[in-house]
Amino acid sequence: MILCQLFCKLFLCQGILLIGEFEEYPEENQMHCTTRLVDMLNSYASDLQNCAESDATKDFLMEEIKVLEEAKFIGLPNFMPRTAFLTLLQRKVRGISHMPINFVDTVWDYLQNVVTSVLNRHSANYYQLHVSIRRAAEHLIAKKRKNCIQHVLQAVEMEELTDYTCNPEYLQEYNKSMSHQEAFLKEVLNVNRLKSTVELEGYCMIEVTHLKNYPQVLTQAYDLKARLIAYWRIVLRRLIDVAALHLMLSINELVVVLRGFLSLEESPSISAKREQLSRSVKILRESKETVANIMDRIGAVFVSLVVASAIKV
The missing domain is CATH 1.20.5 (Single alpha-helices involved in coiled-coils or other helix-helix interfaces)
Known part of the structure; x- marks a missing residue:
C-alpha cells in the first residue's frame, strides 16, 4: 500500500517536472517547475547574448586586424586565412564555455530541491523507505547532472573544433553585413570626416578613430567580422537548443528510473520473509x-x- 501511494506521488512528480502541473502546490512558485525551467533557460540565453564575447562593437575590427596580421601567408592577397576565423571563434567559445555548465548546475540544483520536496512530503512518515528513496533520487540526480555537464562540454568542444552550419540564415546575415561594407569603409577612411564615429546599420554609431592606421587590412577585417557576427548567432542558438533538449530528455529519464525504482519486484529472500x-x-x-x-x-x-x-x- 505504501509503495502504491508513493508510486502515485511519482506520477505527481512527473506532472510537476514535465507537464507543469502544480495543483498540489498552488502558492509555491518554486514548485511550478516548467515555468521556472523556462525562466532559467531565458536567463541563460540572455547571458549568452549579452556577454562580452557577443559584443560586436567594442574595439571594432581591432581583434580581427591583429589576428589577420599574425595569420599572413604566402599566397593570393584576396583569400581569407581560415586560421584567422577559427582563432577568433575559439577565443569566443572559450570565453563563454563556463556558462552552459553553470546553467546545467543551476537547473539540477533546482530539480533536486523539487524532487526532494515531493518525496519528503509523501514519504517522511516511513523512515526506512524515505531514506532509501531519497538516497536513490540523489544518486540518480547526481548521475544525470554529470551526464548533462558532459553533454554541454562536448557541445562546446564541437563548436571550438569546427565551423559549420547548414542554416541559411548564416549567408543571409553575412551578405546583409557585406552590403554595408563599401559605404562604411569609405566613411572610415574619409579624411574630411568630423566625427570620431560612423554609423553602421544594425549597430548605430561605432567608434572608428583607431582604424585609420590600418587601411590595407580593413576590407579583409570587415569581411572576417561579418562572418563572425553571422556565425556566432548560430553558435549561441545551438548551445541554447542543445542544453534545453538534452535537459528535457534527462528529466524524462530521471522520472522513468525513479518510477521503475518503486515498481521493482521483490527479491526471493524478501518475498520469503514476507x-x-x-x-x-x-x-x-x-x-x-x-x-x-x-x-x-x-x-x-x-x-x-x-x-x-x-x-x-
Whole structure:
C-alpha cells in the first residue's frame, strides 16, 4: 500500500517536472517547475547574448586586424586565412564555455530541491523507505547532472573544433553585413570626416578613430567580422537548443528510473520473509480466536459452577 501511494506521488512528480502541473502546490512558485525551467533557460540565453564575447562593437575590427596580421601567408592577397576565423571563434567559445555548465548546475540544483520536496512530503512518515528513496533520487540526480555537464562540454568542444552550419540564415546575415561594407569603409577612411564615429546599420554609431592606421587590412577585417557576427548567432542558438533538449530528455529519464525504482519486484529472500510474516500473523489471529473460545468456555463453566453452588446453598 505504501509503495502504491508513493508510486502515485511519482506520477505527481512527473506532472510537476514535465507537464507543469502544480495543483498540489498552488502558492509555491518554486514548485511550478516548467515555468521556472523556462525562466532559467531565458536567463541563460540572455547571458549568452549579452556577454562580452557577443559584443560586436567594442574595439571594432581591432581583434580581427591583429589576428589577420599574425595569420599572413604566402599566397593570393584576396583569400581569407581560415586560421584567422577559427582563432577568433575559439577565443569566443572559450570565453563563454563556463556558462552552459553553470546553467546545467543551476537547473539540477533546482530539480533536486523539487524532487526532494515531493518525496519528503509523501514519504517522511516511513523512515526506512524515505531514506532509501531519497538516497536513490540523489544518486540518480547526481548521475544525470554529470551526464548533462558532459553533454554541454562536448557541445562546446564541437563548436571550438569546427565551423559549420547548414542554416541559411548564416549567408543571409553575412551578405546583409557585406552590403554595408563599401559605404562604411569609405566613411572610415574619409579624411574630411568630423566625427570620431560612423554609423553602421544594425549597430548605430561605432567608434572608428583607431582604424585609420590600418587601411590595407580593413576590407579583409570587415569581411572576417561579418562572418563572425553571422556565425556566432548560430553558435549561441545551438548551445541554447542543445542544453534545453538534452535537459528535457534527462528529466524524462530521471522520472522513468525513479518510477521503475518503486515498481521493482521483490527479491526471493524478501518475498520469503514476507510470506513467513504473513503466516505468523495468520497463526496469531487463529490463536487469538482459539484462546477467546477457550476463555468463553472457561467462563461458561465457571458461571455454571457458581450457579450450582448457589442452588445447593
